[in-house]
Amino acid sequence: MTTRSGQGALAFASSLRREWFLFLLLAPAFVYFFVFHLWPMAGMVIAFQDFRLIGKSRFVGLKHFIVLFSSPAFYKVLTNTLILSAMKIILFFPLPIVFALLVNELRAAALRKFTQAVAYLPHFLSWVAIAGIWIAFLSPSTGGANQVRGILGLPPLDFMTSKSHIRWVLFASETWRSLGWDSIIYLAALMRISPSLYESADMDGASALQKMRFITLPELVPTMVTVFILNLGFFMNAGFDQVFNMMNDSVISVIDILDTYVYRIGLVNMQYSFSTAASLFKGAIGLVLILSTHVMAKRTTGKGLW
Amino acid sequence: MGNKVKSPFADRVFRTCIGIFLLAVAAIILVPVLNLLALSLTDPRRVSELSGLDVFPKGFSLIVYKVLAANPFFMKSILNSVFITVAGTLINLVATSMAAYALTRPNLPLKRVLMLLVIVIMVFEPGIVPEYLVVKKVGLMNSMWAVILYKSVNVYYLILLMRFFEEVPQSFIEAARVDGAGHWTILSRIMLPLSKSALATLGLFYGVMHWNEYFRASIYLNDPVKYPLQLILRQFVVLDDTAALVGAGTLYSYDEAARLSYAALRAGTIIVSIIPVLMLYPLILKYYTRGVMEGGVKE
Numbered sequence: 001m002t003t004r005s006g007q008g009a010l011a012f013a014s015s016l017r018r019e020w021f022l023f024l025l026l027a028p029a030f031v032y033f034f035v036f037h038l039w040p041m042a043g044m045v046i047a048f049q050d051f052r053l054i055g056k057s058r059f060v061g062l063k064h065f066i067v068l069f070s071s072p073a074f075y076k077v078l079t080n081t082l083i084l085s086a087m088k089i090i091l092f093f094p095l096p097i098v099f100a101l102l103v104n105e106l107r108a109a110a111l112r113k114f115t116q117a118v119a120y121l122p123h124f125l126s127w128v129a130i131a132g133i134w135i136a137f138l139s140p141s142t143g144g145a146n147q148v149r150g151i152l153g154l155p156p157l158d159f160m161t162s163k164s165h166i167r168w169v170l171f172a173s174e175t176w177r178s179l180g181w182d183s184i185i186y187l188a189a190l191m192r193i194s195p196s197l198y199e200s201a202d203m204d205g206a207s208a209l210q211k212m213r214f215i216t217l218p219e220l221v222p223t224m225v226t227v228f229i230l231n232l233g234f235f236m237n238a239g240f241d242q243v244f245n246m247m248n249d250s251v252i253s254v255i256d257i258l259d260t261y262v263y264r265i266g267l268v269n270m271q272y273s274f275s276t277a278a279s280l281f282k283g284a285i286g287l288v289l290i291l292s293t294h295v296m297a298k299r300t301t302g303k304g305l306w
Numbered sequence: 307m308g309n310k311v312k313s314p315f316a317d318r319v320f321r322t323c324i325g326i327f328l329l330a331v332a333a334i335i336l337v338p339v340l341n342l343l344a345l346s347l348t349d350p351r352r353v354s355e356l357s358g359l360d361v362f363p364k365g366f367s368l369i370v371y372k373v374l375a376a377n378p379f380f381m382k383s384i385l386n387s388v389f390i391t392v393a394g395t396l397i398n399l400v401a402t403s404m405a406a407y408a409l410t411r412p413n414l415p416l417k418r419v420l421m422l423l424v425i426v427i428m429v430f431e432p433g434i435v436p437e438y439l440v441v442k443k444v445g446l447m448n449s450m451w452a453v454i455l456y457k458s459v460n461v462y463y464l465i466l467l468m469r470f471f472e473e474v475p476q477s478f479i480e481a482a483r484v485d486g487a488g489h490w491t492i493l494s495r496i497m498l499p500l501s502k503s504a505l506a507t508l509g510l511f512y513g514v515m516h517w518n519e520y521f522r523a524s525i526y527l528n529d530p531v532k533y534p535l536q537l538i539l540r541q542f543v544v545l546d547d548t549a550a551l552v553g554a555g556t557l558y559s560y561d562e563a564a565r566l567s568y569a570a571l572r573a574g575t576i577i578v579s580i581i582p583v584l585m586l587y588p589l590i591l592k593y594y595t596r597g598v599m600e601g602g603v604k605e
Binding site: 012015016019021022023025026028029030032033035036037038039040041043099102103105106107108111114115117118119120122124126127128129131132133134135136137139142144145146147148176179180207209240241244245262263266267272275276278279280282283286287290291294305306 | 434
């Protein structure tokens with residue numbers, strides 16, 4: 001055993017001498033990985049301690065987890081996370097597909113390009129700017145949304161502070177931001193469909209709607225499966241930046257999610273250990289989800305995360 | 307495909323309806339943004355006339371932008387954002403391409419271990435508090451470098467670039483090696499020039515990411531002089547903290563303040579924050595769509 005590992009080490013040392021330059025090339029990225037990812041991962045040990053900035057932190061076992069799992073606030077936040085994720089992953093899922101199918105029917109190149117260019121744009125705006133745009137648009141006094149309500153004879157509504165509407169505001173703003181962008185993967189898949197399929201359908205006298213239903217849609221199924229499965233892997237991420245920028249005191253109880261909760265108890269209330277325990281819970285679930293969806297996606301479609 | 311059959315009437319009606327519907331979708335996306343642009347350009351005396359659905363200003367005035375340009379706080383935050391974006395993107399591109407090259411060499415020792423590490427980073431997030439404590443420990447608190455370096459390499463982009471490098475024909479590399487080229491020459495003379503569009507795409511994505519950064523800035527920077535534009539925007543527009551921009555009373559004259567509505571100032575701030583993205587947008591469309599259609603870019 002010792003000789004074998006000794007030989008291994010020797011072989012490694014010689015290859016290191018030969019390929020030292022490659023390690024030099026790797027150095028910036030891996031120093032970064034170490035400092036900003038691995039070190040914080042190791043730092044998660046404070047979830048099992050009573051962390052102190054000065055002096056020695058005491059080991060307390062599962063204390064923070066017990067407090068976490070017996071706190072009603074945690075379940076509320078977890079429920080909000082699951083509800084918002086379900087809206088964004090399941091409810092939103094068909095929309096980019098429909099968008100891609102419709103764009104695919106456009107025959108005028110200029111119109112097609114314009115629609116796509118407009119629809120992709122919001123993806124590149126920060127959530128801060130998007131929140132600003134939506135807060136202005138939904139303003140009860142001057143916002144465009146309430147002007148439309150006025151035209152329809154409805155009373156003005158303060159969407160941003162309404163507990164029963166805010167989740168739909170998040171859903172709508174997410175759709176506004178991602179409808180076009182998330183359709184790209186489907187549009188790319190559409191380009192790979194063989195034109196001969198459409199030609200033979202034309203000869204059979206199929207209508208545009210029939211071709212969409214019986215050729216285009218079935219050809220998109222593998223992409224749909226991949227996208228859906230991989231999105232499930234991120235179920236615990238209900239959209240920190242969006243919630244963080246669209247939240248206010250009136251609606252916090254219905255849209256506070258795990259990530260905003262972790263931020264608040266950790267960096268605002270400075271309960272470092274307790275917050276890290278919540279992070280660890282979220283990270284562990286996320287890890288299982290991502291790994292299992294990756295394996296699932298690889299099995300069903302041959303494409304995973306890596 | 308010689309038989310150019312004129313599509314039936316029903317199909318043309320169907321496609322016209324789709325066209326109208328998609329134009330309506332485009333309008334829903336654009337109107338809220340154009341409305342803010344109109345508001346920021348509206349004559350201050352006529353702001354109350356502007357409806358939330360208008361896309362053209364009532365009258366015309368650049369006073370909002372003049373006030374913003376005269377605000378040293380605001381102008382400094384733009385410079386900070388430019389610095390963070392340029393320095394950050396350069397670091398991203400250098401670190402990502404060097405690592406992608408090394409990780410795609412077949413004879414890299416410890417390759418499996420290193421790749422495993424990359425995947426671990428991809429699938430497990432440590433959360434914000436442990437990262438915060440590390441930044442504190444390494445002395446990057448209240449430094450713009452914390453905001454720049456926390457995202458030096460995006461693992462998804464790294465893997466994307468690795469796929470690109472793997473596509474480079476082995477014969478090119480072998481030929482260069484026969485001519486005595488080392489890794490550096492192969493990387494800089496063969497790999498990078500062949501991956502120009504991938505690098506452009508990554509550069510644009512990294513650039514937008516840095517420009518839009520506000521959260522790390524809000525937790526790592528305490529000194530408002532170092533704030534990037536997005537953070538000023540957040541305080542002013544989202545948190546409605548007018549002191550962030552007009553505080554201390556010295557930033558612009560009282561007369562101007564009295565004439566201006568905060569709504570118009572907010573609108574102007576939002577517009578300024580998205581102008582650089584709009585300027586890069588044609589390039590993003592060009593490189594990214596090309597990448598997607600070539601099938602090289604996945605996500």
